[in-house]
Each structure stands twice: as C-alpha cells, then as structure tokens.
Amino acid sequence: MNEKELIASxxxxxxxxxxxxxxxxxxxxxxxxxxxxxxxxxxxxxxLLGVGPPxxxxxxxxxxxxxxxxxxxxxxxxxxxxxxxxxxxIRGGHVDAVVLGALQVDERGRVANWAIPGEPVLGVxxxxxxxxxxxxxxxxxxxxxxxxSSKLVxxxxxxxxxxxxxxxxxxxxxxxxxxxxGLALVECAPGVSPETVRAKTAARYRELVPRGRDGAA
Amino acid sequence: xxxxxGTAGTPGAKLISADAAVGRAVQDGMTLxxxxxxxxGAPLTLIRAxxxxxxxxxxxxxxxxxxxxxxxxxTLRLGKVRRGIGSFFTSNPEVAEARERGExxxxxxxxxxxxxxxxxxxxxxxxxxxxTGVGTLLAEGKEVREIGGxxxxxxxxxxxxxxxxxxxxxxxxxxxxxxKTARNFNPMMATAADVVIAEVDEVVEAGGLDPEAISxxxxxxxxxxxxxxxL
Numbered sequence: 001m002n003e004k005e006l007i008a009s010x011x012x013x014x015x016x017x018x019x020x021x022x023x024x025x026x027x028x029x030x031x032x033x034x035x036x037x038x039x040x041x042x043x044x045x046x047x048l049l050g051v052g053p054p055x056x057x058x059x060x061x062x063x064x065x066x067x068x069x070x071x072x073x074x075x076x077x078x079x080x081x082x083x084x085x086x087x088x089x090i091r092g093g094h095v096d097a098v099v100l101g102a103l104q105v106d107e108r109g110r111v112a113n114w115a116i117p118g119e120p121v122l123g124v125x126x127x128x129x130x131x132x133x134x135x136x137x138x139x140x141x142x143x144x145x146x147x148x149s150s151k152l153v154x155x156x157x158x159x160x161x162x163x164x165x166x167x168x169x170x171x172x173x174x175x176x177x178x179x180x181x182g183l184a185l186v187e188c189a190p191g192v193s194p195e196t197v198r199a200k201t202a203a204r205y206r207e208l209v210p211r212g213r214d215g216a217a
Numbered sequence: 218x219x220x221x222x223g224t225a226g227t228p229g230a231k232l233i234s235a236d237a238a239v240g241r242a243v244q245d246g247m248t249l250x251x252x253x254x255x256x257x258g259a260p261l262t263l264i265r266a267x268x269x270x271x272x273x274x275x276x277x278x279x280x281x282x283x284x285x286x287x288x289x290x291x292t293l294r295l296g297k298v299r300r301g302i303g304s305f306f307t308s309n310p311e312v313a314e315a316r317e318r319g320e321x322x323x324x325x326x327x328x329x330x331x332x333x334x335x336x337x338x339x340x341x342x343x344x345x346x347x348x349t350g351v352g353t354l355l356a357e358g359k360e361v362r363e364i365g366g367x368x369x370x371x372x373x374x375x376x377x378x379x380x381x382x383x384x385x386x387x388x389x390x391x392x393x394x395x396x397k398t399a400r401n402f403n404p405m406m407a408t409a410a411d412v413v414i415a416e417v418d419e420v421v422e423a424g425g426l427d428p429e430a431i432s433x434x435x436x437x438x439x440x441x442x443x444x445x446x447x448l
C-alpha cells in the first residue's frame with residue numbers, strides 16, 4: 001500500500017455503516033476502495049445519492065459523472081436531484097461525513113483547502129458548503145508538503161475555507177481528532193512512533209495515543 | 218414571457234431553431250444563466266448558436282466557464298463575456314488569463330450559495346442567510362447576522378435576462394424532464410430568467426410525459442430547441 005492508499009484506508013475505517021458520505025477530489029476518491037459500497041451511501045454534489053463504481057468501458061454514460069467529472073454508475077436505490085437540493089442536503093446537516101483534502105490545518109482544526117499559493121483564486125466549488133454543513137469532516141492529506149514542512153500548522157497562512165473545526169485529520173503518520181480544545185493525536189500509523197509524529201508536526205496537540213501500541217518501539 | 222399574441226388557446230413554449238431563439242432573446246450587455254456542471258448538462262447547441270451570433274458584453278451566471286475553447290470556453294475565447302459569476306473557474310485556465318488582461322470580471326460564489334441564490338431569484342425571494350463562507354475571503358462586503366447562535370451571511374438573489382438550459386425531454390407545452398447528473402443547475406435556472414430557452418433531446422405531445430416525473434412545469438419555459446450537439 002502506498003502512502004495515499006494508507007491514508008485513504010485509515011479514513012475509510014472512520015466511516016460508519018449507513019452513513020451518507022461525500023468525497024472530495026484526490027486522495028478522498030480512493031476511500032471507495034476500502035469500504036463496503038453497500039454499507040455507505042456516497043453523495044456527489046452534482047446531484048446523485050447512491051454513487052456506484054466506475055462503469056465498464058462499454059457502459060459509459062457521459063451524462064453520469066461525479067463532482068470530479070469522472071464517469072460513475074448508480075447503485076440500486078440511487079436518486080438524482082438538482083444542485084439546490086444537493087446543497088440543502090449538505091448545508092442542512094443531512095450528510096454524515098465529507099472526506100476532503102487540505103493544504104493546511106491549524107491547531108484549532110480549521111482548514112485551508114481552496115486557494116492555491118501563487119495562483120489566482122478562481123475556484124471554490126462546494127468546499128465551503130461541505131465544511132459548514134457536513135456532520136463530520138475528515139481531512140485526508142500527506143503530513144508534510146513536498147519540501148518537508150508540516151501541513152498541520154499553528155496558524156494557517158493560506159485563506160481559510162471555514163471557521164468550523166474539522167472532526168478528524170488523517171495523514172500517513174497519524175490520525176488526529178479536533179474539538180473545541182484543539183487537536184489530539186489519537187492514533188499513529190503502523191511503525192510510526194509518537195516522537196516521529198511530534199518531530200514532523202508544527203501544530204501543538206495533546207497526545208491521546210495509547211503508549212506501547214501501534215508505533216511505539 | 219409565456220405565450221405571444223396569436224397563440225391564445227395554445228399556451229406553452231415554442232419549438233424553434235437555436236439560432237432563432239438566441240437571436241430573438243439575447244441582446245448585447247445582457248445577463249445570461251447557462252446550465253451545466255462543466256460540460257455535463259450544458260446546452261451545447263444553444264451555446265454554439267450564441268457563439269455564432271454577434272452578441273457580446275455578456276454577464277454569464279454558470280458554475281464554470283466551460284473548458285478551453287469548448288462551449289462557454291469558446292464564448293470566452295471569442296471575447297463575448299464581460300463578467301462571470303460562478304463557483305469553479307479553475308477548470309479553464311483561459312479564465313485566469315482573460316482576467317489578468319482585464320477583459321473579464323469574476324465573481325466567485327460557493328456552489329451551494331450559487332444554486333440557492335438562483336433558486337431564490339426564481340422564487341421571488343429577497344435572498345437568504347447562509348453559514349457557508351463566514352469568516353472567509355468570500356464573506357468580504359457581505360452582511361453578517363447571528364441566527365440561532367450561528368453566524369450567517371446575507372446572499373442576495375440572482376436573476377438573469379435569459380436562461381439557456383438543458384433538459385432531456387419536453388412536451389409541446391414546455392414541461393421538462395431531466396437526465397441523471399445533467400440536471401444540476403438547470404431546474405433552478407429555468408425559474409430565474411425573464412426568457413427561458415430549453416434545449417432537449419426530444420419533444421413529445423402534451424400528455425406524453427409522466428406528470429409525476431416533470432421537474433420543470435411548462436409555465437417557466439418560453440422556447441424549446443432540439444439538441445444537435447451532445448457530449
């Protein structure tokens with residue numbers, strides 16, 4: 001399993017049977033590989049509840065896509081709806097979880113994920129609506145940027161997507177939980193010690209990971 | 218809006234060509250709503266007619282401005298778009314370039330706020346308060362109010378002079394049925410413009426659509442155009 005698959009699999013383990021889940025673009029889409037598709041309802045904001053697996057090449061329908069514009073199928077019991085209804089589901093708290101990528105998360109659990117450094121700010125899509133309305137927000141991202149700096153920061157230097165804190169942050173090194181009190185380390189990835197996580201994390205957090213399990217040597 | 222003189226007793230939309238519909242309804246400087254999530258559910262035949270017309274200085278309300286050179290991306294390339302209002306323009310790099318050159322103004326609105334603002338425009342509402350975007354760059358200049366312990370932003374409604382929408386089937390009255398994820402913004406846009414032109418795959422006789430399946434009742438639709446261009 002590569003780094004991204006590891007992140008996706010750990011995020012998938014946080015989803016509960018029966019949940020309605022919206023997936024962002026990138027690592028989030030890989031979550032589908034690690035869940036039983038019959039146990040979770042995937043919602044896509046362009047208007048489908050009950051997203052099924054990608055179609056066979058000869059069954060491709062250009063008018064049936066997910067929010068990343070990838071061809072998908074409908075599972076039995078699926079429904080189609082317009083964009084206003086879709087965002088009523090999202091803003092109205094009817095979606096149990098959203099899994100989305102992030103550029104930075106601050107130590108209060110706030111996310112920056114819509115404005116890319118050095119590029120004009122021309123796209124927000126549904127990110128802000130999902131952040132404001134989903135019951136649980138699961139951020140999946142690599143722990144550090146390409147130059148090795150922590151994406152878990154004390155204060156976001158990039159524009160925030162929402163003031164609302166996320167629920168969980170999953171990286172290849174660890175899983176953090178966010179609440180009113182800030183961030184808490186709740187799990188280390190296999191073979192990763194809490195010390196390694198601390199060395200690679202700029203944000204301050206509490207350590208709730210049981211010692212002697214998971215990564216501890 | 219609605220039927221023209223001489224059609225009394227036969228209310229509903231008129232089936233005409235895309236060129237005729239665009240020529241009749243669209244003027245320079247107008248605000249247009251155009252359906253679609255990317256190219257899915259975009260009225261490609263109507264956009265082609267718009268691109269072939271001399272119309273310019275348009276404000277386009279649409280989730281995106283197409284892809285480079287495709288659909289609304291071509292409208293942009295032809296220099297017809299003065300302003301874009303939508304949620305995601307990143308999929309067409311030419312949007313950033315046109316903005317950089319000072320030829321295009323962009324107003325970015327979160328997707329859920331955009332779809333609801335169009336719905337509000339069609340429903341005759343003065344706007345709504347939403348928690349989406351509070352405390353972000355997109356809240357700048359917007360009224361904030363605490364409602365039920367939650368900070369919310371005022372979003373005003375959106376309306377247009379003309380809406381170009383894509384549906385699957387129509388009957389001769391203009392009742393519309395949509396298809397899978399090609400529905401997206403189209404049903405709201407069909408309610409929120411002075412003149413509504415619907416591009417469809419097929420037009421059947423009145424009574425030929427299941428009334429339970431009709432998403433857009435005919436009173437919203439002025440013209441019908443048969444699709445010639447498809448994904």
